[in-house]
Amino acid sequence: MSILQSPIIKISLRHLFAKKRQTIVAMLGVMFGIAVFIFQAGLMSGFQMTFIEQTVNTTANIRLYNEANKNRPSILSQIDSLKGRLLFVRNQKPKDEQPKIRNGKQIIDILEKDKNVSGVSPFLGSQAIFKMGIAQMSGRVSGVDIVKENILFNVQKNNTHGNILKLQTIPNGIILGEGLADMLGAKMGDNINVISPAGVTLEMKVVGINRSGITEVDKTRAYINLRNAQKLLRVDGSYITDINIKLKDINVAGDLAEDYNEKFGYKALDWREANANIFGIFKIQNMITYLVIISILIVSGFGIFNILMMIIYEKMPDIAILKAVGYKDRDIVKIFLTESLLIGIVGGLLGLLLGFTMQQVVGSIKMDVKGFVSMEYLRFNSSPLFFIFAYVFALIVTAIAGYIPARKASKIDAIDIIRSK
């Protein structure tokens, strides 16, 4: 017996066709629930992926630095004979210590040989004021070896103007972030002054403009040669504050960071930890998204529940006669469960299609978003996982929404119906 010949499916289909309008409304409920889920989850996740990519591209997988000037235990507490007593040191100042990585060159050599590492870049950062004529902006200079830096952060790819290698060939070259260049009114080839906290002023020539995509970074950052950064800070040629490390596999960053921390004695911060606050926000964002979607699907579940209850009240005599001629309780359950599942299966498929279409259409509209991150188009994560999750969840909701009335229908007492006529 083919499946369409089965009386249960036949009866279910006839019921649904007899109630076309309600059936369509119930299907639309499931369809919109799923479509909205796929759209919103794809949007959220796409945004998060963009953001993670951009931050991963601008923060090192592991950043090794000297955590100087942090709170330190008072010297009194380190004296054994005073243990257990109440100690009080008022107004303790941080130790005067430069945040420098000693033996930076040797550490870099060791790291470059590490098989987990695909790139190492020394870094010297400082606050600075950029001046061009009367326009002045505060920001940060990043003193780097631009070739190594490029391996880590793809600087060249993000350059909108100029070649990064100019930083090596032109002794006083500077690459400005896009926002920073805008606000200074600086163009390629212009000369600007860079003033450091150490009181040094360098006249530098704009050899490149860079857009990382993270608005805040582009408004404040400028790349200069490591040597120039050391000049600005009046420090010697081995002075660096950070070593940035790129890994072959970013997922081992956390474990390796601990290793390096022990090995080199400097703070090693992995990218996940560095962006922990953002991942926290993402978690809450995801939770809200899922809650909204789940409530939409539950509402459509009530829709299905409703239409089935209507059908059942109307079809009481049919149920009674089916039971009288020998259909079992579970056959009756199957009839109405099939009806709700048909609504779920068809509505769900339509929803998958609509959600996918919405992603494609909205994703192809040029948006030019400039905010937290800047992107030209909205990006959607069309991962099959979302589609599968949405569909399975919709089927579960419709199955539950169908099972309750179906059970009720199977418990109808045939005699009550037949005798009350």
Add this chain to the structure above:
Amino acid sequence: MTTVKNIIETKNLNKFFHDPVEFQALKGVNVSVKQGEFAAIVGASGSGKSTLLYVLSTLDTDYTGNIYFDGDNLSLQSKDQLAAIRNEKIGFVFQFHYLLPEFTVLENVAMPAIKLGRYSQEQIDDLAMEKLKMLGLEDQAYKRANKLSGGQQQRVAIARALINDPKIIMGDEPTGNLDSKNSEIVFDILKELKEKYNQSILIVTHDMNFANKTDRIITLRDGEVQNQ
């Protein structure tokens, strides 16, 4: 007298209703219907005649005492087993036809046979057609059930009752909703079934005209059998 076996037989059947007040609807009923017998249960309203039929039909399981149907003790069967017995061995005709309105006449007649699953779809369709022919309804087979007249619908219901060649046909006021002409037709059909096919039939009716034409009248009064 030759020994004709009882198709259905009750032993000390009691039935209580608890709602709204405790009420004994059947009081120690002992009745039987023989193979090939056309019997009618009569009685005033409230006498328990319909109640008795529904207990015999296996739809109502809330009773005490024993019912033997075609050799089985019904009180020992599970709900699903009873459903299977109804499907295979009992044909029902009610006062109202209870045809499924979305289905054709043929599909309605075939419904119990599909559940039984003994034959292929084609065989079932042929069988259903055969039953419809027997009742003079072959030209209505592909119409929707709700497009037929009341008398025709009741005949379709009889065809449906016959589809699995049941051991017994049970009817609850099968002519209650019909005019005298159609009542006549339904009675003649039942009579013919008994005579031609030795079909056992048990009908509840308050129509004495109908009852008097049957083989045997079982009279119920206040839940007790007066004569049979």
